[in-house]
Amino acid sequence: MPTSSKQRMIPLLAATFPGVVIILLLFSLDYFQLQLVEKFLLLAAFVIVPLVIILLKYDEKNTAQRAIYWAIKWFQFPAALLALVSVMSSTMWGLAGTSIPGALSLGWLLLTLLLGLYGIATMIIHKGKIAEIAIGAGLVYFFIGGVWFTLYQYQWTFFQATPATHALSSIHFHFSSAIVPIFIGMLGRIMAKKNWYPWVVVIDIIGPILIAIGMIFSKPIEYIGVALFACNIVVYTTYLLTYLKRNVLYKKATVFLVLSCLAFYTVIVVSMFYPLLKRMFDLTILDFIPIYGALHAFGFVLCGLIGWVYLVDSMKKQSSIPIG
Template identity: 75%
Template sequence: MNRSLKQLMKSLLAPAFPGGIITILIFYLDYFQFELVEKFLLFAAFVIVPLVILLMNHDEKNKHQRMVYAAMKWLQFPAALLTLASVMSSKMWGLESTTIPGILSLGWLLFTLLLGIYGLTTIMISKGKAAELAIGAGLVYFFIGGIWFTLYQYQVNLFQANPATHALSSLHFHFSSAIVPIFIGALGRIMTKKSWYPWVVAIDIIGPILIAIGMIFSKPIEYMGVTLFACNIVIYTAYLLAYLRKNALDNKATFFLGLSCLAFYTVAVLSILYPLLKKIFFLTILDFIPVYGSLHAFGFVLCGLIGWVYTVDFIKRKKMVKENR
């Protein structure tokens, strides 16, 4: 028992374990009477962001980046706890009509600002490298997600959009908008140069903005953004699967990255079959939302992040072995 505990603490993913335990309790205990969108936002705060920070651990950092990175690493968990307190105050403590939930949400807003600063620094020192631009943009999108979360907790009506739309916008920027550019940037770091790659990065940066604008102002713009974004993920997953087949990586990395791609294609197939399944099983879109959300959050995003953390660590260890020969 003692040995297994020590092995657990030495695990590469150890920083995400405390948040993972809290997230499991949030999802499965009746005590936490939260909306599904709030549960997924807390999952992002407690699990997804620590894994993103782990993924950035092997970056070449200048002095300013090192300072911001240290602050990100130490402040993530306290900021996530403030996020939980913010949601609890509005849903469980009877403070929804006060400014307390909004004030508590500022902790997460300031933390995502740190992520955004790290992302901007990455872009500034990238020297135009498409992969670094993608990763930097993804980190900046976390900050936009933090802004939407604070607007949601303050229950502000903005641009004719209600707080429920703010919650969905925050979720969009914490998951797809932030994570897909980071994934594509991580792939760009290890793949051979391709002429189409900068275009994928450009679409990946513009797509989330189109989706966000469309959610508030125009459905056609939203559909266009979603289509472009989905096509980008298809390109990313197809190339990644081909790369995994041709290159020997860590077994854990290959397993989790493969699961991530499988989860995306499962979502795509379910979306195509939705009209048929709806008629056969008398289901509504509300029945499918938890399935789509779980496959995307726990399958595509979580497994993908774990896979990339293992991949980057494997490449680093391989490089060190070569240098020591």
């Protein structure tokens, strides 16, 4: 039914190499005077989304879904470049306050719209499969992240939320809201049927919305959303580690997926000891943001995606193991 993941993997992985180089330059060179939140958004554009695209599968018989897939594949890198130029024009080229950064961000908004349409198509085609619904919801959340990015680049106020809140909301939807449902959907493709799994997916879809609403309107709602979301990730990581322990053949995948899980648990531990560390070393929350960001973006998300790419590839080579 779907095109082989291995066949699609080679050109897509090749397409990620320029993005990886660009991200390394953005994070290492002082020339790029970008805010940390902007660097993480560009990490999503150049590296995270291409890895997600590798994991997508489409029905050869569905012309619309196949067309959207190929549009996403070929437009991803140009859209990421437009996002980079948009950020640089507002931060480095003195065009902040004009409509130019916002207009340039529309390229990335279009790409995330295509991802959202692909997600909706996935949910419609596989309406009986809860794992595919989770993946489709994650793709839709990319579009919401794209909307927040455009609002940030236009410097518009929305529901009394500042542009800084727009940037944080965009990060939230590009990394947590989109990625966690995709991870849980990938887990659903390989796991034995469990009665609790549909509830995990439902909470996973509702949680990001609660967090986003809470960030703008109500802190208690945000805390509830974060708690539900964190509990879901605990369920996901626990089951995944158990699965990997039973299936020792997936060595490359296991390394990256274990690192992903460890990064999440490290974030939990650091959060628990934050008050103590704050007093001992005279630190502020601003000192911890880069730590949280790096652990989540590079650890949980990036390592997790690489791990799933390896795992899917390994399963494809073992034709006796179905994944969808």
